[in-house]
Amino acid sequence: MIRVVLTDIEGTTSSISFVHDVLFPYASEHLADFVRTQHADNPLVAEQLDAVATTAGVDRGDIDGLIDTLQAWIREDRKETPLKTLQGLIWEQGYQQGVLKGHIYDDAADYLQRWHDRGLRLFVYSSGSVKAQQLIFGYTTAGDFTPYFSGYFDTRVGGKKEAGSYQAILGELGVEPSTVLFLSDVEAELEAAETAGMQTAWLVRDGDLPDTGRFVARTFSEVDTLLRKR
Ligand SMILES: CSCCC(=O)C(=O)COP(=O)(O)O
Numbered sequence: 001m002i003r004v005v006l007t008d009i010e011g012t013t014s015s016i017s018f019v020h021d022v023l024f025p026y027a028s029e030h031l032a033d034f035v036r037t038q039h040a041d042n043p044l045v046a047e048q049l050d051a052v053a054t055t056a057g058v059d060r061g062d063i064d065g066l067i068d069t070l071q072a073w074i075r076e077d078r079k080e081t082p083l084k085t086l087q088g089l090i091w092e093q094g095y096q097q098g099v100l101k102g103h104i105y106d107d108a109a110d111y112l113q114r115w116h117d118r119g120l121r122l123f124v125y126s127s128g129s130v131k132a133q134q135l136i137f138g139y140t141t142a143g144d145f146t147p148y149f150s151g152y153f154d155t156r157v158g159g160k161k162e163a164g165s166y167q168a169i170l171g172e173l174g175v176e177p178s179t180v181l182f183l184s185d186v187e188a189e190l191e192a193a194e195t196a197g198m199q200t201a202w203l204v205r206d207g208d209l210p211d212t213g214r215f216v217a218r219t220f221s222e223v224d225t226l227l228r229k230r
């Protein structure tokens with residue numbers, strides 16, 4: 001029986017276009033100013049810049065080079081943990097100023113609440129940092145959804161296409177793998193979760209439905225039919 005729902009964000013609870021056409025451009029626009037004003041005073045920012053310098057082989061004192069690297073990573077949609085941490089800190093300002101409002105599909109909003117109220121435990125696993133996850137769900141156009149979640153996981157447990165990441169999450173949750181349903185729009189992530197023993201549902205929000213042996217759903221309402229059966 002499924003007792004835990006672990007959900008992806010982009011393409012699953014929230015639209016890809018919100019992330020790519022709103023969040024990423026906002027981070028790109030404010031990155032240089034944010035890094036230049038914060039890099040000396042904020043230890044968390046300094047730590048991320050250390051990691052960018054190491055990963056990219058850029059001199060740590062070359063702030064322009066580090067900013068150029070981060071801008072390239074945003075364009076390439078790289079899931080690098082220091083970029084994701086910095087993006088979360090930059091988006092925080094936008095959400096707090098009311099410039100950003102998180103997108104959540106109506107059906108996701110509806111069923112996250114219903115599943116929580118039915119006693120299922122809900123967790124997030126996204127490439128966005130835990131802070132970014134709490135912000136997108138804390139400041140949605142439909143209100144604050146953070147009370148429904150029991151916890152959040154980001155790339156600090158590992159990449160989303162690696163089975164080891166799901167094993168690490170299972171270790172932290174302390175539950176049987178088959179009691180967890182992982183929701184995502186990316187097949188390689190579903191495969192990794194299945195390797196770790198989780199059940200999965202593939203959210204296909206737009207376009208043709210794939211011909212696959214996996215459970216495929218357009219909406220969380222369709223996922224609910226699976227939850228009620230298993
Ligand atoms: C937490 S909102 C921003 C999402 C993000 O930065 C991203 O890269 C999308 O990753 P996901 O794993 O949710 O597809």
Ligand SMILES: [Mg+2]
Pocket residue numbers: 008009010011012184185186
């Ligand atoms: Mg996704």
